Amino acid sequence: MSKKQKLTMIITMLMGGFFGLLNETLLVTALPSIMKDFEISYTQVQWLTTAFLLTNGIVIPLSALVIQRYTTRQVFLVGISIFFLGTLLGGLSPHFATLLVARIIQALGAGIMMPLMMTTILDVFQPHERGKYMGIFGLVIGLAPAIGPTLSGYLVEYFNWRSLFHVVAPIAAVTFLIGFKTIKNVGTTIKVPIDFISVIFSVLGFGGLLYGTSSISEKGFDNPIVLVSMIGGIVLVALFVLRQYRLSTPLLNFAVFKNKQFTVGIIIMGVTMVSMIGSETILPIFVQNLLHRSALDSGLTLLPGAIVMAFMSMTSGALYEKFGPRKLALVGMAIVVITTAYFVVMDEQTSTIMLATVYAIRMVGIALGLIPVMTHTMNQLKPEMNAHGSSMTNTVQQIAGSIGTAALITILSHA
Numbered sequence: 001m002s003k004k005q006k007l008t009m010i011i012t013m014l015m016g017g018f019f020g021l022l023n024e025t026l027l028v029t030a031l032p033s034i035m036k037d038f039e040i041s042y043t044q045v046q047w048l049t050t051a052f053l054l055t056n057g058i059v060i061p062l063s064a065l066v067i068q069r070y071t072t073r074q075v076f077l078v079g080i081s082i083f084f085l086g087t088l089l090g091g092l093s094p095h096f097a098t099l100l101v102a103r104i105i106q107a108l109g110a111g112i113m114m115p116l117m118m119t120t121i122l123d124v125f126q127p128h129e130r131g132k133y134m135g136i137f138g139l140v141i142g143l144a145p146a147i148g149p150t151l152s153g154y155l156v157e158y159f160n161w162r163s164l165f166h167v168v169a170p171i172a173a174v175t176f177l178i179g180f181k182t183i184k185n186v187g188t189t190i191k192v193p194i195d196f197i198s199v200i201f202s203v204l205g206f207g208g209l210l211y212g213t214s215s216i217s218e219k220g221f222d223n224p225i226v227l228v229s230m231i232g233g234i235v236l237v238a239l240f241v242l243r244q245y246r247l248s249t250p251l252l253n254f255a256v257f258k259n260k261q262f263t264v265g266i267i268i269m270g271v272t273m274v275s276m277i278g279s280e281t282i283l284p285i286f287v288q289n290l291l292h293r294s295a296l297d298s299g300l301t302l303l304p305g306a307i308v309m310a311f312m313s314m315t316s317g318a319l320y321e322k323f324g325p326r327k328l329a330l331v332g333m334a335i336v337v338i339t340t341a342y343f344v345v346m347d348e349q350t351s352t353i354m355l356a357t358v359y360a361i362r363m364v365g366i367a368l369g370l371i372p373v374m375t376h377t378m379n380q381l382k383p384e385m386n387a388h389g390s391s392m393t394n395t396v397q398q399i400a401g402s403i404g405t406a407a408l409i410t411i412l413s414h415a
């Protein structure tokens with residue numbers, strides 16, 4: 001495959017991945033409008049974000065199996081098709097329940113595409129080439145969720161929340177057509193057997209854990225349903241992990257954690273995703289409901305941070321080569337901790353300019369704590385473990401983002 005073909009294929013996948021990830025936060029500034037239209041509570045409306053993230057977290061562990069069993073073209077085209085159908089349904093939803101189902105369908109498609117994008121980068125580029133392309137991948141996973149609230153704020157301000165789906169649907173359709181022409185098959189397919197018990201453990205385990213976490217704000221931590229959901233989820237996830245070690249062809253190969261640097265990198269990325277997705281969800285609600293500003297204002301508050309994230313992503317390859325992942329991660333985490341301390345003490349007197357400034361600084365820390373670390377982490381994998389490592393990385397990121405969002409909204413509900 002020529003370099004031009006590789007670039008064309010990666011760019012097409014990045015388009016699909018960008019809009020898939022964009023939808024993680026695209027609704028956050030529209031949540032107050034959706035609450036009013038459907039007459040629902042904070043706890044209910046946050047499921048539009050949480051369910052998307054959770055579905056991703058449930059689907060992504062299965063993606064290693066899918067990527068191994070089916071060709072690159074098949075996986076991408078099916079993923080973008082599912083995402084398109086969910087987006088189309090979202091714009092036509094007459095009820096909250098229908099909208100929630102649409103978000104889950106969207107997440108199914110996005111959850112298939114994201115690990116494929118990372119696996120393809122690992123398959124077609126050598127380790128010394130990956131820094132630049134992982135930086136572009138980092139641009140997608142960082143910029144897309146960060147710019148979502150700004151785009152959402154503009155569209156909700158001048159149109160309505162349904163326009164968020166009407167704009168994305170045709171782009172998804174065009175991406176399918178481009179992908180049909182440009183996506184080539186890379187790697188080899190293996191008819192890996194499907195262990196349905198592992199699938200059940202994964203779906204119920206992660207689902208129960210997040211349901212329990214998200215229900216704390218409404219039912220209380222000592223509620224029997226919450227406790228059973230959380231404890232049951234933890235037990236089932238543990239059973240899922242144990243079963244993978246016993247299978248000759250595991251659904252998700254946890255042998256990747258035998259590499260210490262991979263393990264540390266995964267932990268850092270998980271913490272970073274909690275910080276990023278959590279703040280992108282909470283700040284628009286804070287600006288609109290506590291500072292009584294418009295949806296556009298709440299989106300613009302996050303725009304400087306999105307621009308900073310884009311710049312840092314494009315320069316991360318050079319920073320990684322010069323300083324290595326450890327120094328960058330330490331500086332990044334320090335910035336995240338300091339800015340988190342500010343968010344803890346903000347109140348009704350806080351200005352949107354100060355919020356935007358602190359958020360932009362925070363995104364510098366998140367970029368330093370995510371992109372170079374992700375490049376270094378994925379370079380630790382052997383070629384045959386690329387699909388499993390990619391799925392593991394994306395699983396941790398999505399579950400961390402889901403739990404972080406649920407926990408922060410729970411805190412906001414009690415504030």
